[in-house]
Amino acid sequence: MDSIECLKSKAVWVKKELLKIHKIAPGIRIASSLSCVEILTTLYYGGIINFNSQNIFWEQRDRFIISKAHGSVAFYPILADLGFWGMEQLALVGKPGGILADIPDCSIPGYETVNGSLGHGLGVACGIALALKRKNRKEKVFVLSGDGELFEGSVWEAIMFASHHKLNNLILIIDNNKICMLDYCKNIINFEPVEDKFKVFGWQTTSVDGHNIPDLYHALIHEKGSRIEKPKVIVANTVKGKGVPRLESDSLCHIKSLSIEEIDKLLMEMH
Amino acid sequence: MRDVFIKALYERMLTDDTIFFLSADFGAPALDKLRTKFSDRFVNVGIAEQNLINVATGLALEGFTVYVYAIAPFLSMRAYEQIRNSAILAQIRGININLISVGAGLSYDVTGPTHHCLEDSCIMTVLPNFIVFSPSDPVLSEKFVDYSLKQSGPKYIRMDGKAQPELYTEGHIISFEDGFTELRKGTDACIISTGYMTHQAIKVAEKLSLDNIKAGIIDVYFLKPFNEKLLVRYLKKYKHIITMEEAFLNKGGLDTLIENACFSNRVFVGLTKLGFGDRYVFDVGNRANLYKMNELDIDNMISKIKTDITSRSKS
Numbered sequence: 001m002d003s004i005e006c007l008k009s010k011a012v013w014v015k016k017e018l019l020k021i022h023k024i025a026p027g028i029r030i031a032s033s034l035s036c037v038e039i040l041t042t043l044y045y046g047g048i049i050n051f052n053s054q055n056i057f058w059e060q061r062d063r064f065i066i067s068k069a070h071g072s073v074a075f076y077p078i079l080a081d082l083g084f085w086g087m088e089q090l091a092l093v094g095k096p097g098g099i100l101a102d103i104p105d106c107s108i109p110g111y112e113t114v115n116g117s118l119g120h121g122l123g124v125a126c127g128i129a130l131a132l133k134r135k136n137r138k139e140k141v142f143v144l145s146g147d148g149e150l151f152e153g154s155v156w157e158a159i160m161f162a163s164h165h166k167l168n169n170l171i172l173i174i175d176n177n178k179i180c181m182l183d184y185c186k187n188i189i190n191f192e193p194v195e196d197k198f199k200v201f202g203w204q205t206t207s208v209d210g211h212n213i214p215d216l217y218h219a220l221i222h223e224k225g226s227r228i229e230k231p232k233v234i235v236a237n238t239v240k241g242k243g244v245p246r247l248e249s250d251s252l253c254h255i256k257s258l259s260i261e262e263i264d265k266l267l268m269e270m271h
Numbered sequence: 272m273r274d275v276f277i278k279a280l281y282e283r284m285l286t287d288d289t290i291f292f293l294s295a296d297f298g299a300p301a302l303d304k305l306r307t308k309f310s311d312r313f314v315n316v317g318i319a320e321q322n323l324i325n326v327a328t329g330l331a332l333e334g335f336t337v338y339v340y341a342i343a344p345f346l347s348m349r350a351y352e353q354i355r356n357s358a359i360l361a362q363i364r365g366i367n368i369n370l371i372s373v374g375a376g377l378s379y380d381v382t383g384p385t386h387h388c389l390e391d392s393c394i395m396t397v398l399p400n401f402i403v404f405s406p407s408d409p410v411l412s413e414k415f416v417d418y419s420l421k422q423s424g425p426k427y428i429r430m431d432g433k434a435q436p437e438l439y440t441e442g443h444i445i446s447f448e449d450g451f452t453e454l455r456k457g458t459d460a461c462i463i464s465t466g467y468m469t470h471q472a473i474k475v476a477e478k479l480s481l482d483n484i485k486a487g488i489i490d491v492y493f494l495k496p497f498n499e500k501l502l503v504r505y506l507k508k509y510k511h512i513i514t515m516e517e518a519f520l521n522k523g524g525l526d527t528l529i530e531n532a533c534f535s536n537r538v539f540v541g542l543t544k545l546g547f548g549d550r551y552v553f554d555v556g557n558r559a560n561l562y563k564m565n566e567l568d569i570d571n572m573i574s575k576i577k578t579d580i581t582s583r584s585k586s
Contacts, residue, residue: 057364105360106360106361106363106364107363112332113328113332113357113360113361114356114357114360114361117352117356119321120325120353120356120357122325123321123322123324123325123326123328123329123353123357124325124326124328124329124332124357124361125329126322126325126326126329127325127326127327127328127329127330127331127332127333128329128330128332128333129329130314130326130329130330131329131330131332131333131334131335132333134311134312135333153321154321154322154325154353157316157317157319157321157322158322158325158326160317160319161316161317161319161322161326165314
């Protein structure tokens with residue numbers, strides 16, 4: 001249980017760092033980033049993903065593609081903390097001399113490939129998963145997508161491909177925060193229940209509270225170890241703008257920024 | 272052209288197990304043998320060009336040399352963003368990915384404007400860090416196989432959809448560094464062409480010679496990188512230049528490359544640009560019919576060239 005408490009406090013730290021980034025880079029999409037903090041924290045501090053920050057393309061690493069564009073910024077504090085690059089970069093997001101933009105690009109150590117525009121990550125992950133299978137390698141391929149990203153047709157091309165080729169080394173995590181840019185997804189094109197769609201397409205599915213670290217941990221460990229001959233999806237039910245009441249209740253939270261005063265107040269309250 | 276390419280690739284796959292071949296449910300007689308022999312390294316992704324490029328990128332990121340194979344307009348335009356964001360941006364990790372795009376120009380003549388591809392040379396050369404190869408004959412096509420294996424990076428191979436006769440013989444120098452070959456020396460005018468149009472260029476040059484116009488022919492097979500400096504040296508000896516490409520005119524294709532090269536290198540010559548106007552081709556007929564309907568048959572092209580040469584000599 002100690003380790004779970006460690007993960008929880010790490011998640012708080014990641015949120016704080018995210019808010020500090022938001023302070024200097026008001027253009028980042030803070031709501032989209034806040035919904036996936038526990039997922040990323042569990043993946044990287046919970047021992048789910050094997051990595052080597054000193055040898056970023058280490059052959060035995062698990063591959064992780066974060067495909068949800070703006071939300072990918074939530075990965076910045078984690079990569080810095082784990083030594084992929086210096087912590088000083090966090091103070092330079094969007095600034096000359098830094099390596100970090102409002103959406104991360106594939107030249108940043110720790111990111112396998114492009115992280116948006118939306119709809120590319122799962123297809124590229126399919127290619128990686130197929131390659132690892134052909135090479136008889138045991139590493140897994142994790143993808144984090146947004147639920148709004150599922151509107152992209154290319155995602156469904158990849159979903160069909162993964163199932164047909166029995167890519168059981170592929171684990172898709174959907175940050176199911178239920179909100180796109182302009183509205184709730186269900187008001188745009190309602191694809192709930194998401195799990196049913198994946199089941200029909202031949203995937204192993206499970207759903208979990210995406211802010212509950214013990215549940216996330218157990219789901220990820222289980223799916224990583226599962227030998228079922230199917231690709232796996234974990235629908236992580238989350239809240240967009242988690243932890244910020246003004247964002248949580250707003251269908252337009254994707255495009256909302258917080259004032260410096262709001263951020264300072266949140267930082268004071270967080271523990 | 273595509274058959275010799277696939278046959279040569281088949282031979283390389285026998286000894287190189289790092290080569291993958293992906294198709295978007297598109298075949299060829301020569302492909303049947305390959306996909307049977309290498310069933311573990313041939314993947315038909317289905318009619319899904321976007322996923323074709325993304326899966327290819329993933330395989331390439333893991334060290335495979337990947338060839339993807341699809342119909343030109345769909346590969347180049349439906350999957351354009353995947354080419355840009357996945358195949359090309361991922362080049363930062365040094366991947367080798369080769370897009371075999373079959374059906375350049377009006378290759379698929381009677382299938383109509385959705386299957387024509389008059390845009391690809393323009394929109395592909397726009398993309399940075401990309402090689403755009405436009406072979407005119409099977410000799411070039413086959414020679415590119417070894418080049419593509421050795422030269423890392425994303426490449427676009429603009430293949431004609433129909434079998435074309437050989438143009439290159441042992442006497443010709445093929446240099447992928449130069450990116451073009453002077454097939455015929457001239458004195459009065461020079462035709463610069465690429466792909467299928469080089470076959471038309473030969474017919475045009477022969478007919479011009481009957482009117483005592485000695486036209487040279489330069490076959491450009493690398494639209495990108497485009498060896499402007501070297502090409503300009505050849506162009507300087509002519510007073511009139513004719514560009515011929517089965518593509519839209521003035522949109523960034525070969526004609527634009529030549530025009531820019533002349534202008535920026537202060538080569539002031541007469542220029543006749545032969546290609547397709549700013550409209551889709553809804554006409555029905557075979558390639559020869561479509562050329563005639565669009566005033567690009569040999570006689571029409573001769574007439575335009577002679578008019579331009581004559582008006583320039585008067586001015």
